[in-house]
Amino acid sequence: MAYRPKRPLLVQMRHLLKSGVVAKPKWYDIACMVPPDEPRMQAGRPKFLNMPEVPARPTPTSFSRTAPSPPDHSKRPTGEAGWREAQQTLSRAAGA
Numbered sequence: 001m002a003y004r005p006k007r008p009l010l011v012q013m014r015h016l017l018k019s020g021v022v023a024k025p026k027w028y029d030i031a032c033m034v035p036p037d038e039p040r041m042q043a044g045r046p047k048f049l050n051m052p053e054v055p056a057r058p059t060p061t062s063f064s065r066t067a068p069s070p071p072d073h074s075k076r077p078t079g080e081a082g083w084r085e086a087q088q089t090l091s092r093a094a095g096a
Contacts, residue, residue, distance in 0.1 A: 010035070 007015075010031060016022045
């Protein structure tokens, strides 16, 4: 993104020249003799655009037929029995 000073160019240059930060450029006197015609206009907020609602697309049936159903976590064993079952499953998988 380009640098945008908060003040107009001539005002910014005037402050820089007074502080002695930069030497006086050749174009400064000419630019001061011919100031800009009109001040820059500040634009307000744009008007609200009322867009018509776009209807939602239905889910394709091919997707719902091929997508797997989410796992049912309510049937997962919990507690000590669940721990033993998980250990047995892991030992069977490691031994296979």
